[in-house]
Every structure is written in C-alpha cells, then in structure tokens.
Amino acid sequence: MEIYIHLPFCKAKCQYCDFNSYAACDSATIYSYLAALCREIKFAGAQYGRAKIDSVYIGGGTPSMLEAKQILSVCRVLNENFDLSGVKEFSIEANPESISEDKLAAYVEAGIDRISIGVQSLDDRNLRSVGRLHDRNTALKKLELAGKYFKNVSADLIIGLPYDNAGLIKSEIDELSDLVSHMSVYQLTLEEGTSLKKRADEGRVWLPSDDEVAEFMDIAIDALAARGFERYEVSNFAKGGEISRHNMGYWTREEYIGLGAGSHSFLKTADGCAPLPAEIRFSHPRDINAYIGGINCVDSFDKIPRAEISVLNKTDILNEQIMLGLRTTKGVKESLLEGKIPPELERFFIRADGRIALNRRGMEVMNGILVRILML
Ligand SMILES: C[S@@+](CC[C@H](N)C(=O)[O-])C[C@H]1O[C@@H](n2cnc3c(N)ncnc32)[C@H](O)[C@@H]1O
Ligand code: SF4
Structure with a gap:
C-alpha cells in the first residue's frame, strides 16, 4: 500500500x-x-x-x-x-x-x-x-x-x-x-x-x-x-x-491512499479491513474549502464526501492493466494482449520472456495504439 x-x-x-x-x-x-x-x-x-x-x-x-x-x-x-x-x-x-x-x-x-x-x-x-x-x-x-x-x-x-x-x-x-x-x-x-x-x-x-x-x-x-x-x-x-x-506502483496497480484536496485513492479489498467492493477508485473534491468542510463535518474515513467514485469491473481492470503497463518498458504479460494487436501495429512492440512492451516509436504514438487495441 x-x-x-x-x-x-x-x-x-x-x-x-x-x-x-x-x-x-x-x-x-x-x-x-x-x-x-x-x-x-x-x-x-x-x-x-x-x-x-x-x-x-x-x-x-x-x-x-x-x-x-x-x-x-x-x-x-x-x-x-x-x-x-x-x-x-x-x-x-x-x-x-x-x-x-x-x-x-x-x-x-x-x-x-x-x-x-x-x-x-x-x-x-x-x-x-x-x-x-x-x-x-x-x-x-x-x-x-x-x-x-x-x-x-x-x-x-x-x-x-x-x-x-x-x-x-x-x-x-x-x-x-x-x-x-x-x-x-x-x-x-x-x-x-x-x-x-x-x-x-x-x-x-x-x-x-x-x-x-x-x-x-x-x-x-x-x-x-x-x-x-x-x-x-x-x-x-x-x-x-x-x-x-x-x-x-501506480503503473503496476498497487493500492494507494490519497490524502488531501483532489487526491485520488485506489483500493482493492485489502486484508478484509476495507468495507469496499473488489476494486475501487475515488477522489476528494479539488476545491480547498470543499475539502476542509468535508473532512471537518465527519468523524470517520468512510463518511468523508467523495468527488468521484468508480467501481471497476473485469473489463475496466484489464484495460487499466494494459494502459498503465504499456507505459513502462517492462510492459505487460504477453497473454494480456493475445489477439488484440492488429498486424500493422506489430512493428511498435517488442516481445521477450513472455512479456510485451512498446518500443521507442511505439511509446511516441502510444495513445493511438491504445485506442486501437482496447477496442479489440
Ligand atoms: C505536480 S507538478 C509540479 C511540481 C512542482 N510544483 C513544480 O512546479 O516543480 C509535477 C510536474 O509536472 C510537470 N507538468 C506540469 N504541468 C505540465 C504541462 N502542462 N505539461 C507538461 N508537464 C507538466 C512539471 O514538470 C512538474 O514539475
Ligand atoms: S503552478 Fe507551477 S509551481 Fe504550482 S504545481 Fe503547477 S507547475 Fe508546480
């Protein structure tokens, strides 16, 4: 965490x-x-x-x-x-x-x-x-x-x-x-x-x-x-x-708690202490006074007003693993992208030891590539 x-x-x-x-x-x-x-x-x-x-x-x-x-x-x-x-x-x-x-x-x-x-x-x-x-x-x-x-x-x-x-x-x-x-x-x-x-x-x-x-x-x-x-x-x-x-940790989807105005948290159901569904992202209001007011009017973590809450389903989780993992030069497990890379985009990837990552040119055009592979 x-x-x-x-x-x-x-x-x-x-x-x-x-x-x-x-x-x-x-x-x-x-x-x-x-x-x-x-x-x-x-x-x-x-x-x-x-x-x-x-x-x-x-x-x-x-x-x-x-x-x-x-x-x-x-x-x-x-x-x-x-x-x-x-x-x-x-x-x-x-x-x-x-x-x-x-x-x-x-x-x-x-x-x-x-x-x-x-x-x-x-x-x-x-x-x-x-x-x-x-x-x-x-x-x-x-x-x-x-x-x-x-x-x-x-x-x-x-x-x-x-x-x-x-x-x-x-x-x-x-x-x-x-x-x-x-x-x-x-x-x-x-x-x-x-x-x-x-x-x-x-x-x-x-x-x-x-x-x-x-x-x-x-x-x-x-x-x-x-x-x-x-x-x-x-x-x-x-x-x-x-x-x-x-x-x-952000790119490999480790859990994090964000504290302070506008900060984001990402939590999985960690060791039973979280009264939360499987994987959840939420944030605080960005405005300083809204943040201060929100904290001062509650008496526990779970009552703090949240600006956005999203509960992740299986597709969200897979998409995040791909989008975040491909930002890194270690990339992701090859199995995550099986059947998802159109032949004309293969030249932007490197494969080794069961993993797949974007090469230098691929990183330059990462957003366009992600749009294509996340649709498949
Ligand atoms: C949280 S920000 C600011 C950190 C610190 N207050 C500062 O200004 O050095 C972290 C980094 O994001 C980068 N950044 C912020 N706005 C950007 C923008 N519009 N385009 C590219 N990089 C940006 C800057 O390099 C900055 O140091
Ligand atoms: S306004 Fe300037 S100093 Fe402040 S966070 Fe943004 S980049 Fe950093």
Whole structure:
C-alpha cells in the first residue's frame, strides 16, 4: 500500500499548469488545510493503519513552500497513524526558489529520503516566459544543495517550451545528469483553461511544432542514455536503478491512499479491513474549502464526501492493466494482449520472456495504439 499526500499551495501559478494548486493563499487557509489533512490522516489510520506502507509521496502544488515545521508535523501525524517501518521510499516535491538548507535538514529528520525538484528548463527565457519563479542558477545551486542531503535527487524537465532548441535540450540533460539520479522529462501539454493555452491560441507565444518536440524528445532520450539514464517509463529515466518506486506502483496497480484536496485513492479489498467492493477508485473534491468542510463535518474515513467514485469491473481492470503497463518498458504479460494487436501495429512492440512492451516509436504514438487495441 502506498500513501500520497497533496499540498495544493503555490506562490504563483505557472502558465502551463492545471494541477490542483492555488496561488497566494493566506496563512489562515494553509493552517486550516493542514489541520483538516491531519484529521484525515487520523481517520485513514484508523481504517487502514495496520496496512504495510511501502512508499509515501508528498506532492503538490509546492510542498517546499511550506515551513519546515509544517512538513515535520504532517510527517509526525502520518507516523503516529500508520506503520511506516517498512517504507522503502519517501519522496517530496520541491521548487528551486523555496528550497533552503533548513528545510532539507527537516525533510531528512522527518524520514524523507528522495526529493523531486521542478527544474523545467535551464534557459532563463523559457523559465520567465511560463512564469517560473526561479532562474537557471538557482536551479543548479539548489540541486547541488539537495545532493548534500539526499542520495536520491530527481529533476523534472518540460520539453516544448518557447525557447527550446536541439542544442539546449542536449545541454540541459548533460548539465543535470551530474546532479541527479533520476529525471522526469515531460512533453508540454497545452491544458485547456491555462494562460499559456490562451496565449498560444491568440498567437501571442511561439511554441515548437509537434515534429520539433518529437525531435527534441529523441535528442533527450539519446543524451540520457549516453549519461547512463535508463528509460523505464514513457517520461521517466533512472541512473543506477533509482526508479520512482511510488510512481511505479501506480503503473503496476498497487493500492494507494490519497490524502488531501483532489487526491485520488485506489483500493482493492485489502486484508478484509476495507468495507469496499473488489476494486475501487475515488477522489476528494479539488476545491480547498470543499475539502476542509468535508473532512471537518465527519468523524470517520468512510463518511468523508467523495468527488468521484468508480467501481471497476473485469473489463475496466484489464484495460487499466494494459494502459498503465504499456507505459513502462517492462510492459505487460504477453497473454494480456493475445489477439488484440492488429498486424500493422506489430512493428511498435517488442516481445521477450513472455512479456510485451512498446518500443521507442511505439511509446511516441502510444495513445493511438491504445485506442486501437482496447477496442479489440
Ligand atoms: C505536480 S507538478 C509540479 C511540481 C512542482 N510544483 C513544480 O512546479 O516543480 C509535477 C510536474 O509536472 C510537470 N507538468 C506540469 N504541468 C505540465 C504541462 N502542462 N505539461 C507538461 N508537464 C507538466 C512539471 O514538470 C512538474 O514539475
Ligand atoms: S507547475 Fe508546480 S509551481 Fe507551477 S503552478 Fe503547477 S504545481 Fe504550482
């Protein structure tokens, strides 16, 4: 079982971002949110606390924006209510501008052993153009500082930003590869409702074409391989086997409890402690105040108001196994796809040892392939 904790606060909203995050919240709101979150952790602990927790992930938003003592108290409540003795990975997300030595030391004290830093680009024009609050030098300095406290440091990069070019992508990977053991490399998605999408639609920002982005991604994958980073998922690369165990759990359909506004949970009927049908996904309301109100008006985990609940039938489960498993380079058991791959799509797959996975070209066109095979 895994635990995800959502801290939805940011100093400013980045122009491309549609994650559940809120800019410029006052300290009273943050305080009420953390109180509700701790209350939810206690309810969840009463319900599932006997479950063995394999990994914890504190994500956002910008968890590093909170004071060190706030993170410490959330981790203390988590520790008091769950058995964390078998945790193999405990991650936190951080933005360069809000990382400090005091906070890093507090994270280590809280048991956190992995930090994921949102670098996005090492070009100041890119960073400014999408509203990031840090510059290239701050990112490099904070990555180096994080390396003094954590063996396992990850950096996020976005490909497809306004000033990207082939040379920049290669040099970003080269510079970052000495500072981290893991990289997540995402292609920019122009999300509906974001200010970047609006600017792009109005022709007020130039963005690289799809072909250019595909070329940049190829350059990134080659540069990562040359630096010893093995691709293990569509967007994720690890050196020395330092994969994100937590995220791998999502793709291999491990159970997880999501705590905090907008977070999602996935539970199977685990060791009889869940009063739930076979496999179920549910989420919290995204809005901070709706979340706080929902937690404060109940007295147990099962009464918490849910935004969405879906009970999975056999077909849903099979489709999820295929969709999530094919994101990874390990792929899925060959038997799962028996009779489902049209002959013209065979060239996008690799088969070995009873397993089947997408090859590099297959990963590029994964969504189109999934639509075809899930229909069969
Ligand atoms: C939960 S988000 C944000 C984490 C952290 N607050 C930050 O900004 O660095 C995790 C990652 O998703 C990626 N991301 C967010 N929005 C994206 C978008 N529209 N397209 C591509 N990647 C995106 C960014 O690389 C980001 O670091
Ligand atoms: S990308 Fe990160 S810092 Fe920017 S708005 Fe989204 S969650 Fe906040």
